Amino acid sequence: MGGAIPDELGGAGCRSLQFLDLSGNLLVGGIPRSLGNCSKLEALLLSSNLLDDVIPPEIGRLSNLRALDVSKNSLSGPVPAELGDCLQLSVLVLSNPYVLVDGLNASDNGDVEDFNYFQGGIPDVVAALPKLRVLWAPRATLEGELPGNWSSCQSLEMINLGENLFSGGIPKGLLDCRHLKFLNLSSNKLTGSVDPSLPVPCLDVFDVSGNRLSGSIPVFLSKDCPSSQLLPFDDLVSEYSSFFEYQAIAGFVSSSLVMATDLTSYHSFARNNFTGTVTSLPIAAEKLGMQGAYAFRADENNLAGELQLGLFNKCNSSRGFIVDVSNNLITGGIPVEIGSLCSSLVVLGVAGNRLSGLIPASIGQLNYLMSLDLSRNQLGGEIPTSVKNLARLEVLSLGHNLLNGSIQDDISQLHSLKVLDLSSNLLAGEIPRALADLANLTDLFLDNNKLTGKIPAEFANAASLTKFNVSFNNLSGPVPTNSSAVGCDSVIGNPLLQSCDMYTLAVPSAAQQGRGLNSNDNDTVPVDPQNQGDNSSFNAIEIASITSATAIVAVLLALIVLFIYTRKCAPCMSARSSGRREVMIFQEIGVPITYETVVRATGSFNASNCIGSGGFGATYKAEISPGVLVAIKRLSVGRFQGAQQFHAEIKTLGRLRHPNLVTLVGYHLGESEMFLIYNYLPGGNLERFIQERSKRPVSWKRLHKIALDIAKALAYLHDTCVPRILHRDVKPNNILLDTNCNAYLSDFGLARLLGNSETHATTGVAGTFGYVAPEYAMTCRVSDKADVYSYGVVLMELISDKKALDPSFSPYGNGFNIVAWACMLLRQGRGREFFVEGLWDVGPHDDMIEVLHLAVMCTVESLSVRPTMKQVVQRLKQLQPPIRAHR
Known part of the structure; x- marks a missing residue:
């Protein structure tokens, strides 16, 4: 069903x-x-649906309303305080990132995304609704401080305000919400400490990860957990709460170390600034029982002290137990009695700390351990040797330690093992054939040890193995x-290996040492610093000898490879001339292209x-033969950045094929000249199109087509290319x-390849001021969401008459740009003023505002809120103008 909701629905008949x-x-x-x-x-x-505009304040007149769900639309504006007059309201759903299923707002559109973009926060009067049981508004761009008035929260069971922009502290008023069982405040900007009086031990889910909280993780005050049966049974509330809790826990499982466990409860303090020592886990004994597994995460903080026995003292009360305190400052050893303390341990993550001593033999008693x-x-x-008893173990990661002896x-x-990482230790002996x-x-990492002997030939027949590394040993x-x-x-x-000689002599430089996640070199396997000095796989004399041999052999190999390449590879690339003036061709255009014809x-x-x-250079129009046009991008020789750009563009464009990407026809690389050859596009660039738009009327359909084309190109780069x-x-x-x-x-000179397992890259800031995402400019960490931000700015320029840093913004002060201008106009209900003159009069108003909302979503500060380019394409397709809209 499409179209608009008729006003008559609210007439006398309702x-x-x-x-x-x-x-x-x-519905629109x-x-x-x-x-x-x-x-x-x-x-x-x-x-x-595709509803836009705002939540009308008139909804506040519905005194009998028990459930309001407006998620997965394109609504904006504030959450109306008038909802505080709906005194019977039990369920309020403002946004929902989960896929809806049969029985709960079923939809044939399984890929519908939530594009609600609210301004402001949650009004106190809404938080104080006496019968409110479910408040669900994740990823909705809500901001400001969390409501302070929770005075009537005795019915409240579930709050999800995660992935928003809330700041300030966790409100004291939540201390009185006795029936609360689900509280997600993750990925906001919350500061301060966590109050030990919060009812965390009684919560099935407590998630404050990804904030700026500090202090210690408290020993929460012991309280008797009230039974949820004290509240009246309600089919609608139960349906929502069951669905949301299931989806939230499923999402936690897929995004964490938790594996195939029947998880029913988790508490996450990860990615904050917590200090001190965790002496006990914040879960009430009566909440454990044998009904399911429990997970505790406090990774990526500044926790110190030793690994406390209190982390495991409730373990045997649960059917499954997950503990992750990785990437902290924890010292000391692993408790000797861990096997008997926590026989139901399923996942243990303590990577990236300062643990020392031995791995206790009792670890073999953890019969349920999977990671x-x-x-x-x-x-x-x-x-x-007791590790052999862990029959369910799927991930064993012991890399980057000081382990010695042999691999037994x-x-x-x-037999269940999928990942074995023993890299960067002091292990000796042979690799077991078994x-x-x-x-x-699937993954076997034994690199950077002192292993000897042969690589078992049986690995050639290991069908499941996809990642294998035995580099820097003595094999x-x-x-x-x-x-x-x-x-x-x-x-x-x-x-000493008998083949792959051109690789086996390579000794990594100091800059390549360590298996850094941010390494820009995808072709080498670096050495860990722990293996240097006295513990190195090679002594100083060996390294000096190998280095000398490498220098000589490398020169000879380079000459041989160059000779072979020019004799065999160049013809495959359809070279049209020889020597320093050859032109390498990726795509034939029907006529020969030589250096001379280009000049x-x-x-x-x-x-x-x-x-x-x-x-990095200028672009020229060139008619190679009558009627055959190409574009030549000439780069300045002698500029390191220019050469770097040149090579990046060749490597990237030479293999890309997409209808909305320019085609790289070929290139020339010489001592005094280097250029790229593109297919010629007579329409010029978008900057000129925008500048000249006032000279002729431009339809909304055409602007939408341009926006969709570029979104498709970026979605292809981010999601289809390997590597991305x-x-x-x-x-x-x-x-x-x-x-x-x-x-x-076009113009891939600054392109950066991203491995499938990488979420971001750390690199020098590149790009053009006004289009560079703020997090990239501040941290040098670039992800696909930085491209999304740049796209959002371009989309704003496309539909308005302003530039990213328009001179007309000067009265608003420094830092005011087109993004701030769009947000200001939307907040003030003046969205129509954003669009280029004349466009509002001929275009579909609802769709135009929706596209403006989409552009703003692409430029929000929170990366988790920004859509992916795939989601942008989906949304633009939903807003596709009909054929009759063309003018």
């Missing part, structure tokens, strides 16, 4: 209406204010063949043929048009 469910349709427009006349209405469910991560500590001694054969008894028999093993003999996992790049640093067609790069210029690609310089000048205003993304 006086007896009690239940209105319009969710899961394609606003929520009719006339619905405030339906005085007996108890449930208003409008989720999963053990002790990596990046200072643990010594041998791997205890009986480790092959771990490891190749582990049918489920000898042949390298197993016929395996996609075992290659030259996985055995470097073993000078002649551009008039020796005459300024009269220049059609654009950028930070960050453009890092999305701006109108780098978007080209053809005669039909089809848009093409």
